[in-house]
Amino acid sequence: MTAANSGISIRNLVKTFQKGSVLACDKVNMEIAPGEFMVLLGPSGCGKTTTLRCIAGLETPDNDDAIWIKDRNITRLAPKDRNLSFIFQDIILFPHLNVRRNISFGLDMRKSCDKTEINRRVEDAARLTQLNDLLDRKSHELSGGQAQRVALARAIVMEADAFLMDEPLANLDAKLRVEMRTQIKRIQRKLATAAIFVTHDQEEALSLGDTIAVMNGGLVQQIGTPHEIYHDPVNLFVGTFIGSPQLNMFNCSIHSNGSGVRVKSELFDLQLPNSMISRLSGQEAEVTMGIRPEFVRLGCGPENSFPAKVGLIEPLGSRTLVFLETETGEIRCAIQGETNCKEKENLQAGFDLEKALFFDDKGIRL
Numbered sequence: 001m002t003a004a005n006s007g008i009s010i011r012n013l014v015k016t017f018q019k020g021s022v023l024a025c026d027k028v029n030m031e032i033a034p035g036e037f038m039v040l041l042g043p044s045g046c047g048k049t050t051t052l053r054c055i056a057g058l059e060t061p062d063n064d065d066a067i068w069i070k071d072r073n074i075t076r077l078a079p080k081d082r083n084l085s086f087i088f089q090d091i092i093l094f095p096h097l098n099v100r101r102n103i104s105f106g107l108d109m110r111k112s113c114d115k116t117e118i119n120r121r122v123e124d125a126a127r128l129t130q131l132n133d134l135l136d137r138k139s140h141e142l143s144g145g146q147a148q149r150v151a152l153a154r155a156i157v158m159e160a161d162a163f164l165m166d167e168p169l170a171n172l173d174a175k176l177r178v179e180m181r182t183q184i185k186r187i188q189r190k191l192a193t194a195a196i197f198v199t200h201d202q203e204e205a206l207s208l209g210d211t212i213a214v215m216n217g218g219l220v221q222q223i224g225t226p227h228e229i230y231h232d233p234v235n236l237f238v239g240t241f242i243g244s245p246q247l248n249m250f251n252c253s254i255h256s257n258g259s260g261v262r263v264k265s266e267l268f269d270l271q272l273p274n275s276m277i278s279r280l281s282g283q284e285a286e287v288t289m290g291i292r293p294e295f296v297r298l299g300c301g302p303e304n305s306f307p308a309k310v311g312l313i314e315p316l317g318s319r320t321l322v323f324l325e326t327e328t329g330e331i332r333c334a335i336q337g338e339t340n341c342k343e344k345e346n347l348q349a350g351f352d353l354e355k356a357l358f359f360d361d362k363g364i365r366l
Contacts, residue, residue, distance in 0.1 A: 006161035008032040009068040015061050024050040026218040035192040039209035047218040048198045056086050085155035089167040091147045093139035100135040103153045125153040145176045162194040214238050236363035245332040247290040267328045268306040273354050290357040293334035300350035308349040310341050
């Protein structure tokens, strides 16, 4: 297959519905580099699918210069003139056609390729998606995973500038979703074609994306690598939306004294490490502290710790979730492997405070 080498630029994209009364996309800006896998992540109604549909030409932005490919303004171009492949959530195959004809359908309609070229592209796409032995099978005879691979192959043969995917794995079972996302990423890497993938599944986003754009209320909250989005969220929404189990949250106050900086809540009074002092020194105010479950420590000494009781243990094979009961509420702890703790056991717990996240009263990261 011929790899497309095109980037996509979204510039101040605005999209409203109902005569401007509903704002779906509010000045969305993002750059998708050639060969980059971008994931649009967010809750239902955040604007991610509307953004994707505007790129595809299925919705029309309010502004005239919002979408560019190869430095060409395509905002007002018809979908057929954009050279983009769209893979929908629902797998739409023609039941009366076999796999080969379903894959070649877009090329057949384009009428710009001869039969030899069409066959070459179909064979190449079938090889990439492991459909070689199924080309003569009717679509109604396929499993869910096979049908989704046909939809992917149909997009591949078009040799588009980018793949646009709107939650294409949502209707598959959990095991098949994991298998398919691995295949999608492997194929995208081989083709080196830009891809934009919409999902509300954070695990899917973290595993697939070179870059993740987290959206909420029509706004892009943060764009970054999976590591940046998870470990360095810019605000409280991103911090709490990403992560399973969710971020542990505490209402705290910061106090500076001669010995350093302390963080206090109804549950604990902890000395912050020196690495945190420059960030938080002078923040004599109420803050929200977040700590991911994997940075909660069990069986700590009396210094910089607090009392807790093991309420529930959930073994998950490669890791174990421990739910701690404290006088101010539950704390979630994630441990690699197994734990020696027992339910109803009393212990001292603490945090890896170098990994703590602090937010001001507006939810902005300090």
